Amino acid sequence: xxxxxxLREATRLTQAGQLTEATALLQRMFRGERPPAEASAAKGxxxxxxxxxxxxxxxxxxxxxxxxxxPAETPAATARRHRPLFDRAKDGTWLGLRGVKHAPxxxxxxxxxxxxxxxxxxxxxxxxxxxxxxxxSSYHQGQPLPxxxxxxxxxxxxxxxxxxTRMNFIAEEQNCLVVYPAQPSGANPSKCWNxxxxxxxxRDEGEPSLIAGxxxxxxxxxxxxxxxxxxxxxxxxxxxxxxxxxxxxxLYAAVGIHSGLAYGAATDMPSAFAAMRQGNKSDRQTVAxxxxxxxxxxxxxRDTTVHPDNGAHVVEHAIxxxxxxxxxxRGQIPGGHGYTRTTHTDGEREILExxxxxxxxxxxxxxxxxxxxxxxxxxxxTKEMLRFFLDHPQRARSVxxxxxxxxxxxEAT
Numbered sequence: 001x002x003x004x005x006x007l008r009e010a011t012r013l014t015q016a017g018q019l020t021e022a023t024a025l026l027q028r029m030f031r032g033e034r035p036p037a038e039a040s041a042a043k044g045x046x047x048x049x050x051x052x053x054x055x056x057x058x059x060x061x062x063x064x065x066x067x068x069x070x071p072a073e074t075p076a077a078t079a080r081r082h083r084p085l086f087d088r089a090k091d092g093t094w095l096g097l098r099g100v101k102h103a104p105x106x107x108x109x110x111x112x113x114x115x116x117x118x119x120x121x122x123x124x125x126x127x128x129x130x131x132x133x134x135x136x137s138s139y140h141q142g143q144p145l146p147x148x149x150x151x152x153x154x155x156x157x158x159x160x161x162x163x164x165t166r167m168n169f170i171a172e173e174q175n176c177l178v179v180y181p182a183q184p185s186g187a188n189p190s191k192c193w194n195x196x197x198x199x200x201x202x203r204d205e206g207e208p209s210l211i212a213g214x215x216x217x218x219x220x221x222x223x224x225x226x227x228x229x230x231x232x233x234x235x236x237x238x239x240x241x242x243x244x245x246x247x248x249x250x251l252y253a254a255v256g257i258h259s260g261l262a263y264g265a266a267t268d269m270p271s272a273f274a275a276m277r278q279g280n281k282s283d284r285q286t287v288a289x290x291x292x293x294x295x296x297x298x299x300x301x302r303d304t305t306v307h308p309d310n311g312a313h314v315v316e317h318a319i320x321x322x323x324x325x326x327x328x329x330r331g332q333i334p335g336g337h338g339y340t341r342t343t344h345t346d347g348e349r350e351i352l353e354x355x356x357x358x359x360x361x362x363x364x365x366x367x368x369x370x371x372x373x374x375x376x377x378x379x380x381x382t383k384e385m386l387r388f389f390l391d392h393p394q395r396a397r398s399v400x401x402x403x404x405x406x407x408x409x410x411e412a413t
Contacts, residue, residue, distance in 0.1 A: 105163035109370035112172045122214045129210045132158040133218060134168045134178040144225035146176045146390060149215055151237030153373055154192040158182050164371020165364055165382050174386055177222060181214050195239035196272035203247040212248050230389040232256030234364055242314060245293045253394035254294040256385040259303055259362050261310045262317040279309025292322045294392040296353045298381045300360025315354050322346060336377035353388060
């Protein structure tokens with residue numbers, strides 16, 4: 001049970017810019033410790049240099065394992081725990097796979113031979129973001145291709161995410177373009193997308209405007225089928241993908257959310273901690289267009305970084321008031337994980353899939369060890385997401401000129 005007084009105090013500290021003190025207070029609460037009489041009196045704690053709130057995966061080992069009996073702490077572990085929070089955020093030692101190091105991926109791990117993986121930059125009044133664009137070997141101007149936008153998780157990069165998911169290899173087989181926006185450490189110390197900040201949850205503002213801008217830039221510069229533009233992400237990237245699906249349902253035909261959270265599950269750092277810990281429900285509604293966007297969700301039932309209940313909450317938010325028929329399928333990957341796949345059908349069309357992967361933690365299901373945060377024991381989230389995407393081109397509907405990019409409006413008129 002969460003202590004509401006503690007949450008209010010953590011919110012006050014966050015608003016006052018005392019982010020380290022707020023984080024420490026939330027950690028004590030999640031460990032079941034009694035908070036001190038005056039949380040703000042913790043003057044010995046170091047301050048964060050960067051005032052952007054810490055996000056989604058900064059608590060995995062401190063909070064996610066709170067229900068287990070803690071072993072005796074070694075002097076080295078004590079020293080690590082007392083390092084300044086900003087330092088621990090930068091090197092990822094609070095993440096679910098703490099201590100796992102990966103060598104930089106080689107190009108043979110990132111993209112097939114004969115394809116292109118191109119650097120790009122997009123800027124608007126909000127700021128600037130770099131990105132990497134995968135172009136399949138069979139691409140030629142004039143043949144409109146599907147486009148998949150991939151949002152990486154905390155501490156990751158486009159190269160790392162591409163290597164871990166192997167999305168470029170599956171996209172080469174299916175003849176798709178793939179773009180990977182990059183979140184810099186200047187925007188978040190752990191390179192997390194700021195999915196939980198109110199300013200980054202609105203259409204045409206903050207990070208959503210940058211991600212949508214990158215999407216439209218690729219649509220402008222390459223032959224893209226505007227009815228087959230999709231977005232997916234892992235963890236913080238998955239939560240950001242949920243934001244994009246809710247606020248730009250006219251731009252994206254379908255959404256993939258892996259180990260993420262529903263749109264509106266949090267609006268500040270204290271509520272983000274609470275959502276990750278226990279899976280907060282969202283009362284927020286889709287902003288753009290009001291339609292249900294087809295969604296595929298993957299979540300491991302042993303995830304201690306983002307509570308597995310968040311996967312179910314993504315389902316609830318995606319369906320909204322839509323009446324669906326539900327079917328449950330159970331399977332087993334030979335030598336790997338079992339899973340439960342629940343589908344929701346609207347008429348004759350399956351519009352939502354929820355893959356609950358049994359025994360899996362906070363990692364991309366079926367991914368490659370060439371990248372970080374991957375689980376090789378399957379099922380293969382990359383293949384299943386791309387299969388789902390290509391089965392769900394955007395349905396024709398009436399749109400206003402202020403609701404869609406020029407390319408989509410031209411197609412609709």
